[in-house]
Amino acid sequence: MKQHGFSMVELLTVVAITGVLLAVATLDFWKWNRKTGLASQRQELYVDMMPSKLAAMHNRKSDKISLGARQYTIRNYSSAADAAGTLVKQKTIAYPLSWSDGGVITFDTFGLANYVSSNIRQDKSICVYSTVTPGIDSIVLTATSINMGILTSQTGACDRVNVTIKE
Numbered sequence: 001m002k003q004h005g006f007s008m009v010e011l012l013t014v015v016a017i018t019g020v021l022l023a024v025a026t027l028d029f030w031k032w033n034r035k036t037g038l039a040s041q042r043q044e045l046y047v048d049m050m051p052s053k054l055a056a057m058h059n060r061k062s063d064k065i066s067l068g069a070r071q072y073t074i075r076n077y078s079s080a081a082d083a084a085g086t087l088v089k090q091k092t093i094a095y096p097l098s099w100s101d102g103g104v105i106t107f108d109t110f111g112l113a114n115y116v117s118s119n120i121r122q123d124k125s126i127c128v129y130s131t132v133t134p135g136i137d138s139i140v141l142t143a144t145s146i147n148m149g150i151l152t153s154q155t156g157a158c159d160r161v162n163v164t165i166k167e
Contacts, residue, residue, distance in 0.1 A: 038128050038137060041093050042148070045126065046139055048074060048089060049105075049146050057111030063088070065105045067126065069096045098127045098158040105141065112143045127151055127158035138163045 049065060052074050056063040059076075064085065066073045071092045075085035105124075106114045113124075126139040138149040140163055149163040 038095055041095055042128055042137060042139065044091070045072065045093075045097075046146065046148060048072075048091070049139070049141075052088070053107045053111050053113070053146065056107035056109060060109045062109060063107045065107075067097055067099045067103045067105070069098075072097070095128050099124070113141055113146075114143075123160040125149065125158055125160050125163045127163065140165050 052063040052065060055061075055076065062077045064075050064077065066075070071090065073090045074088040076088050077085040108114055124141045126141065128137045138151055138158070140147045140149045140160065147165045149165045151158070152162050152164055
């Protein structure tokens with residue numbers, strides 16, 4: 001008699017192989033999705049910082065970016081007497097940020113970055129720590145430029161020494 005269909009062993013083998021392939025694909029997708037989210041968040045912060053710097057220079061009004069662990073706020077100040085400033089953007093973020101110096105960046109009327117917690121202009125960095133190590137996870141801020149970088153060690157401090165600028 002001719003047999004039609006599959007045996008139970010064949011069917012269970014196919015289901016087991018399919019399950020293993022789906023498990024591997026799901027883990028890779030989760031890692032890829034997290035890397036993409038981290039890169040997107042860092043890119044959004046970078047994209048928000050650049051117009052703030054240019055607006056301060058163009059309008060001759062200072063802009064301040066306040067960084068928190070899970071949010072950042074951009075305000076425009078029309079004069080030195082303007083204590084509250086005008087809210088330009090406030091954004092809550094998914095992945096925590098670490099800032100190497102305080103938490104406030106001021107772009108003066110020349111578009112130069114000043115840091116509230118230090119009187120010396122030196123390179124500073126903003127980092128996103130993660131276990132999935134995205135290609136670019138940091139922003140390096142100098143008095144005259146904003147660059148993207150990568151942490152050399154995910155366990156190291158978020159300071160300019162541990163961040164390599166990506167060209």
